[in-house]
Amino acid sequence: MTTPARKQRKLRTFSAFGDVRRMPSEYEIVTHAQNWNTRNGRLSTFEQNTSSPLNLWFLTYRENSPLQAGDWDSFRDPDQIAYRSYVNLQADEQTKLDGMLDSYSGADAGLSENQVALLGSVLTPSRYLVHGFQQAQAYVAYMGPSSTVTSAGGYANADFLRRVTMIAYRTRMLQIAHPGSGIGVNERQIWEQHQAWQPAREAIERALVAYDWGEAFTALDLVLAPTLDDVLIRQFGETSKANGDELSWLLSGLLEHDSTRRDRWTGALARHALQQRADNEAPLRKWIDRWSALADDAAAGLATLLGTPASDVVDSARSARAEFHDSFFNDVVTKAN
Known part of the structure; x- marks a missing residue:
């Protein structure tokens, strides 16, 4: 007796995810396999000669990067941020920010001389550094080996842009409240020439x-941003609160939400790379060691502006960075054992 062949299950529109038995989430539907420069996890040449500069750039700096994975498409942002959820999330955050600014309207005039000097030397010049973060994050997103990486990097880039905008807005508010302080005028000179900023620059x-x-x-995402955000957001916020500037402390708390969300997806991506290939640990540790030295120097330089012993500032920032790195290195080692 011949057994009839089993009828193949009809493929659905979401069959790109494999033989799944569930409806993909909105995040997966709008994010999966959307990069136009990749096909099946490999470089899809641009509409140019294969040896054109653009194709060679991606081949050199992405396809031949020491950081490799068999399946970058299987990476998922832990927060599953897509366009609609991102807009709704940040609309709510902006409402909170606007409410804080309205509630503390006029409070800048009562700030102490020391706090105005802190704001003019740390907060307002930091927009140059954060703009550099934004540019670097845009590059990471553009070069991302999968659309899930590009998507997460793109929203992190937007977070940095929002932060630059907020700093610029606060700069103008402080300039109006303290026209003789140099705020709104001296930031570029401070960024380019002040000794404390040169390591970060x-x-x-x-x-x-x-x-x-x-x-x-x-x-950017595993070393510089986590290290310097601890200094320029958390430690700066605590110093400002101690100086009687509650608005700067509260605004720092809002910015910390963005940096914490960035740490979640970047940590998850590093964990994914390590789970995909154990030999990714070597380049990650090599790069982390290389960039940690620069990050620590930058933190030490900024410590002179916070009025805190450099060792305390650097130790705090280094501890926050080490805890972040342990979250993916140790997790992978534990699962492997």
């Missing part, structure tokens, strides 16, 4: 020419 300028996408991702 060097770090981000070097990151902007880290063309290998794996190193660019590591430099």
Whole structure:
């Protein structure tokens, strides 16, 4: 007796996800396999000669990066941020920010001389550094080996742009409240010439020419941003609160939400790379060691502006960074054992 062949299950419109038995989420539907420069996990040449500069750039700095994975498409943003959810999330956050600014309208005039000097030397010049972060994040997103990486990087880029906008808005508010302070006038000179800012300036300028996408991702998202956000957001906020500036403390708390969400997806991507290939640990640790030295120098430089011992500032920032790195290195080692 011949057994009839089993009828093949009819494929659905979401069969690109494999033989799944569930409806993909909205995030998966709008994010999966959307990069136009990749096909089946490999470089899809641009509509140019295969040896054109653009194709060679991607081949050199993405396809041949030391950071490799068999399946980048299987990476998922832990927060599953898509366009609609991102717009709704940040609309709510902007409402909170606007409410804080309205509630503390006029409070800038009562700030102490020391706090005005802190704001003019740390907060307002930091827009140059954060703009550098934004540019580096845009590069990481553009070079991303899958659309899920590009999507997460794109929203992180938008977070940095929002932060630059907020700093610029606060700069103008402070300039109006304290017209003789130099705020709104001296920021570029401080960024380019003040000794305390030069290590941070060097770090981000070097990151902007880290063309290998794996190193660019590591430099910005695994080292520089986590380290300097601890200084420029958390520690700056606590110092401002101690100086009687509750508005700066509250605004720092809102910015910390963005940096924490960035740490979640970047940590998840590093974990994914390590789970895909154990030999990814070597380049990640090499890059982390290289960029951590620059990040620590930058933190030490900024410590002189916070009025806190450099060792305390650097130790705090280094501890936050180490805890972040342990979240993916140790997790992978534990699962492997």
